[in-house]
Amino acid sequence: MKAKITATARYLPKRTLSNQDLEKMVDTSDEWIRSRTGIEKRHLVAEGEATSDMGKKIADQLLASSGKSAEEIDLILVATSTPDYLVVSTAAMVQDKINAVNAWGFDIVAACTGFIYAMETGAKMIESGKYKNVIVIGADTMSSIINYADRNTCIIFGDGGGGVLLEPSDNDIGVLDSILYTDGSGSKYLNVPAGGSVQPASKDTIDKKMHYVIQDGKTVFKFAVKNMADVSKEIIDKNGLKGDDISLFIPHQANKRIIDATAKRCGLHEDQVFVNINRYGNTTAGTIPIAIDEAVEMSRLAKDDLLLLAAFGGGFTWGSMLIRWGNV
Ligand code: UT7
Numbered sequence: 336m337k338a339k340i341t342a343t344a345r346y347l348p349k350r351t352l353s354n355q356d357l358e359k360m361v362d363t364s365d366e367w368i369r370s371r372t373g374i375e376k377r378h379l380v381a382e383g384e385a386t387s388d389m390g391k392k393i394a395d396q397l398l399a400s401s402g403k404s405a406e407e408i409d410l411i412l413v414a415t416s417t418p419d420y421l422v423v424s425t426a427a428m429v430q431d432k433i434n435a436v437n438a439w440g441f442d443i444v445a446a447c448t449g450f451i452y453a454m455e456t457g458a459k460m461i462e463s464g465k466y467k468n469v470i471v472i473g474a475d476t477m478s479s480i481i482n483y484a485d486r487n488t489c490i491i492f493g494d495g496g497g498g499v500l501l502e503p504s505d506n507d508i509g510v511l512d513s514i515l516y517t518d519g520s521g522s523k524y525l526n527v528p529a530g531g532s533v534q535p536a537s538k539d540t541i542d543k544k545m546h547y548v549i550q551d552g553k554t555v556f557k558f559a560v561k562n563m564a565d566v567s568k569e570i571i572d573k574n575g576l577k578g579d580d581i582s583l584f585i586p587h588q589a590n591k592r593i594i595d596a597t598a599k600r601c602g603l604h605e606d607q608v609f610v611n612i613n614r615y616g617n618t619t620a621g622t623i624p625i626a627i628d629e630a631v632e633m634s635r636l637a638k639d640d641l642l643l644l645a646a647f648g649g650g651f652t653w654g655s656m657l658i659r660w661g662n663v
Contacts (some may be wrong), residue, residue: 337509338469338501339661344396345497345628346389346474347615351491361486363405368393368490373591379478380525385419386496387428389474393498393624394433396529399471401500408561409466411440412457414449416495416649417480418442422532429472434528439472446525447587449473449620450497451656452517454644454650457501458510464503472498473531473620482547483526491589492548493616497624508639508661514570514654521558521651524551559593559647561652563655564600567645570655571601578602582640582660587647588612588622597645609635619648636660 352370353376354365368374380389398405403433415424426440450473457469474496482488529545530536540546563586571578584607586594591612598608609626618625623644630636640660647653 336466337460337504337507337511338458339503339504340510340627340658340663341495341661342401342486342498342500343398343628343631343663344393345495345625346392347495347625348380348389350379350381350411351376352379354490357490358485361489363486363490371592373610373612374489374490374616375613378495380476380492380494385430386413386415386417386474386476387419387425388595389476389494389496390425390429390472391432393472393474393496394429394470397477397498397500399432401439403468403500403501405435406437407437408438408468408470410460411435411438412443412469413440414443414445414451414453416444416446416619417473417476431619443653446650447589447617447622448515448646448650448652448654449648450623451644451646451654452652454510454514454656455513461501467503469501470498471501472496473624475619475621477617477619480548482544485547487552488548488550491617493618495615495618495625496621497500497628499624501626502596504622506561508659511657511659512570512574513656514566514573516562516566516653518651522649524554525549525649547602549614556590556593558651559589560596560600562563562651562653563593563597563645563647565585566655567597567643568652570657572642574657580641580642581607582637583607583609584586584643584647585609585623585626585630586646587614588626589617590646599629629663638662
């Protein structure tokens with residue numbers, strides 16, 4: 336038995352932050368941001384809007400388009416690095432907000448690779464035969480952990496998320512394979528230093544702005560290109576495929592230059608690669624499910640197409656997933 340995607344959804348908050356807006360906040364320029372990252376604007380939550388609010392909107396859409404009731408949902412997985420609370424999972428908040436009274440759920444913290452980790456978890460739950468309707472969400476409120484005075488990070492990230500409904504498949508449609516990695520020795524290059532058990536929140540950590548994301552962009556860039564390309568190539572080779580067999584490649588959207596370099600190293604042409612970073616920036620666990628939903632809307636996925644996902648993120652975490660597309 337495999338797990339197939341039977342519905343897709345996305346949610347981007349209304350408010351936007353353009354490169355021109357950022358020019359007024361930090362020493363940067365529209366030209367620098369476009370040429371170094373490919374980003375033109377990003378979306379930001381409204382005041383008081385949290386990750387679970389985005390998750391609820393995504394789950395509501397999944398229920399509406401699949402025709403399922405909330406009571407039919409067995410499991411809710413939320414990939415996020417920006418949970419509503421440190422204690423209480425965002426999945427629990429979504430469960431309550433959609434009134435999925437028969438579901439259990441939990442969060443998966445794997446930064447930008449979070450959605451692929453959550454898809455792997457959800458797919459294995461379906462394959463076990465025990466669960467029939469699994470909601471997998473990737474969503475991040477990056478604006479809650481970004482220092483808008485730090486040009487190294489504030490130009491990259493945005494808020495948003497997406498999700499899918501997974502159901503059992505008794506044919507060759509669905510998640511075919513995945514390869515996942517974690518290397519915690521990379522944690523020093525991208526993290527939020529304070530607010531956890533290493534450095535609990537204090538006046539001092541707040542004064543030092545340690546509750547914001549810090550990133551050694553150059554190092555992360557180097558690892559991202561190498562590992563995303565390697566893990567994409569690895570899954571293509573492992574399944575006896577060639578680059579041309581991939582109908583659509585949806586890479587994590589962190590930097591257009593990382594996407595281009597990865598595609599080139601895997602022998603994929605521009606028309607095989609989905610790019611929307613210009614409109615949303617890096618929404619962390621949100622980028623891949625947002626792109627999947629847009630690809631469906633744009634009819635870029637047809638029955639039996641091979642969809643390749645790949646991501647790299649903080650941890651370090653990285654991975655790829657191969658999906659045979661069904662009727663969505
Ligand atoms: O989602 C997964 C995790 N994150 C990533 O994958 C992000 C990976 N890293 C990147 O995307 C890129 O490294 C960045 C976009 C963060 C930075 O781009 P870069 O080409 O690596 O720039 P850099 O850090 O090497 O800086 C080049 C120059 C420096 O000036 P000097 O020293 O050459 O005079 C920076 O100070 O650009 C300067 N700079 C900026 N200038 C204008 C750095 N940030 C900015 C900025 N605006 N926002």
